[in-house]
Amino acid sequence: MIVFRNVTKRYGTKMFALRNVSMNVEKGEFVFLVGRSGAGKSTVIKLLLKEIEPTSGDIFVAGKNLRQLSSWKIPQLRRNIGCIFQDFKLLPNKTVFENIAFALEVIGKPSYVIQSQVPQVLQLVGLAEKAEHYPHELSAGEQQRISMARAFVNPPPLLLADEPTGNLDPYTSEGIMKLISRINKIGTTVLMATHDKALVDSVRMRVVELDEGEVVRDQEKGVYGYET
Numbered sequence: 001m002i003v004f005r006n007v008t009k010r011y012g013t014k015m016f017a018l019r020n021v022s023m024n025v026e027k028g029e030f031v032f033l034v035g036r037s038g039a040g041k042s043t044v045i046k047l048l049l050k051e052i053e054p055t056s057g058d059i060f061v062a063g064k065n066l067r068q069l070s071s072w073k074i075p076q077l078r079r080n081i082g083c084i085f086q087d088f089k090l091l092p093n094k095t096v097f098e099n100i101a102f103a104l105e106v107i108g109k110p111s112y113v114i115q116s117q118v119p120q121v122l123q124l125v126g127l128a129e130k131a132e133h134y135p136h137e138l139s140a141g142e143q144q145r146i147s148m149a150r151a152f153v154n155p156p157p158l159l160l161a162d163e164p165t166g167n168l169d170p171y172t173s174e175g176i177m178k179l180i181s182r183i184n185k186i187g188t189t190v191l192m193a194t195h196d197k198a199l200v201d202s203v204r205m206r207v208v209e210l211d212e213g214e215v216v217r218d219q220e221k222g223v224y225g226y227e228t
């Protein structure tokens, strides 16, 4: 699903954000990306979304070389990648219900499906009572769960999560993690950048560690692995 082949990313002429990174993530895998602040995790995610270009090397997503992807095909790439970020990216002028409904409308689901699925998924993330609220009326954890619900109704082939539990309490983080695991179990490949030691240590999935832009560890059933 993801191939990085000798990828280097420099910002400016001196700063190496990634150095010669090579890694493969197979379809259906769950991978944690860990490393100190500034190690290059967000850079990996931005490259996968083609928000930035590598200085050298090649990146493939679902068999497509991103370098050869013309700009008009970028929206199509991004439609196939679900994103869960700390800044949520919910549509501010739509209610919680409408935000989730929108994810179904864009794939052409009929109204009766939307009317039954949205309440179900809101129940699942424990926010049924917030359906008519707007994103700015929700706490950070609640917004995060809404973006999860959105990914859940329309599971993408690839889900990228950058610090999805960053500012959440342990209980809510656990709930988010359970949902991401469920999405993964139904076939979505997940790459999750995180500093959440407790979470990584509790589920024992593959861990790729970056340090100063280099892959220094790639471990099956890994642990977080360094002291913060």
Ligand SMILES: Nc1ncnc2c1ncn2[C@@H]1O[C@H](COP(=O)(O)OP(=O)(O)OP(=O)(O)O)[C@@H](O)[C@H]1O
Pocket (backbone or CB within 6 Å): 011, 012, 015, 016, 017, 035, 036, 037, 038, 039, 040, 041, 042, 043, 044
């Ligand atoms: N637009 C930019 N211009 C210059 N340098 C940048 C830019 N974006 C990131 N960097 C630098 O590249 C390096 C890698 O940054 P990146 O955001 O990928 O780290 P990270 O591992 O995600 O960190 P964190 O855990 O703090 O989010 C850092 O040293 C950062 O300062």
